[in-house]
Amino acid sequence: MAGTRGTGRRERLRAETTAEIKGTALELMGSGGPDAITLRAIAREMGMTANAIYGYFATRDDLVTALIADVYTALADAVEAAWSAAPADDPAAGIRAWAHAFRGWALANSEGFRLIYGDPVPGYRAPEGGAAPDAAQRVCVGIAGLAAAAWPQAGSPGADDDFTWADFDPGLLGKVRPAFPGLPPAGVALALRIWGRLHGLVSLEVYGHLRAQTTSPDRLFGAELAQLVRSLGLAAG
Amino acid sequence: MAGTRGTGRRERLRAETTAEIKGTALELMGSGGPDAITLRAIAREMGMTANAIYGYFATRDDLVTALIADVYTALADAVEAAWSAAPADDPAAGIRAWAHAFRGWALANSEGFRLIYGDPVPGYRAPEGGAAPDAAQRVCVGIAGLAAAAWPQAGSPGADDDFTWADFDPGLLGKVRPAFPGLPPAGVALALRIWGRLHGLVSLEVYGHLRAQTTSPDRLFGAELAQLVRSLGLAAG
């Protein structure tokens, strides 16, 4: 049957155009904010008609969904790379590396951060199934890894003791439990709490709310991080 | 001179119409999300022409800015009321009351929360001067009050020791320092960190990212709160 082999010229061109559409969209987002992602602007930039894009994405929201997945993947790559570069036997250093990579990426790609964690684009509604992109879980699994590395020392905060596996998304657990067999439900709760804690200051900063109150958001983040590491029972590292 | 007295019929009608415009906008936001705030829809709802609104707000963004101020004020009222209702001699209870009021308001008014803390509405850019609404500072001052109440016990975390007054916005300090004379710069830093910590989980939840990972976001928030109170050196209360 035609088209079954994945290497036909047509398929290749199609993939290239798809990539160009997404790339142009990301460029526009970088230069004009998420609101600049319009089918017409993308088409204009590419020398096409806006309707031509409908051959690649059924709807503008589908395009945005694809962009979110791509950007989220970039974020996951960035934090995972930073974590891998940290000394494996030092949980505190791993957390610091992860957190600084997270904040650094968010500030350097603030449009992308808004795309992922905010209201992405005028009128966009996430697809119904709610299937968060894989990269979202990669990020969560990464934080679970931080929690797992610190767990021997962090196991006693006690606040998370009454969590059970039923409290968490099966899909998340499907990745977390095999990867970190020693981590109890309380450890997953701890991971999500760490996520929230890091997300809070970073999102306030990305959206400009923090800069209205302090001139040293980096110092503030560092202090929060130090307090986090200490609360996990990890030494100064 | 005409119009100097503030009670003329004309002024009153004008104020009423202004309020009706904002009220209609908030209704639309509640029923159709922030994207439903369009001049044309508001006008339609009020039986006017869209351009008539230009007599009250120079631009759509001006209207949104006014809405943000109003909604932010509602949030500030809510958390201040909850804090006032808590026993004055129990810092931990005050923090819990404040935090639960914050999360409760955010979940009950998620559109408003997005309006305040996210990208409010298609294409909206905050006004240049960056003058955050007064209510924003009211919220921050409120958290500073939480930190101040806990300060005798919380004073020793140490992570915030190298902050100085120069690290913070003068406007914020202008309200915080008179209100809480005993609070050092480290205490203000602590307040902003608490803000970020609470904001993180709540905003993940409001934007739906938390529900993709856990079925018990309320439990998670409670655990985070417990850990926060403990890290401040406050007893179980």
Added chain:
DNA sequence: TCAAAAACTTCACGCCGTATAGTTTTCGCA
């Protein structure tokens, strides 16, 4: 009572997403 000012409408422009229909290009197979 009357002119000025305020409130409001009408019309227009250029954006946007997208549906429908028509046109051109490309491909696989006989």
Added chain:
DNA sequence: TGCGAAAACTATACGGCGTGAAGTTTTTGA
């Protein structure tokens, strides 16, 4: 090599958006 189908793309159109310019109605104070 040529042909029919499929894919890629364009043209046109609709309704909705913010907003500017110009005109009309209502209200006001002297």
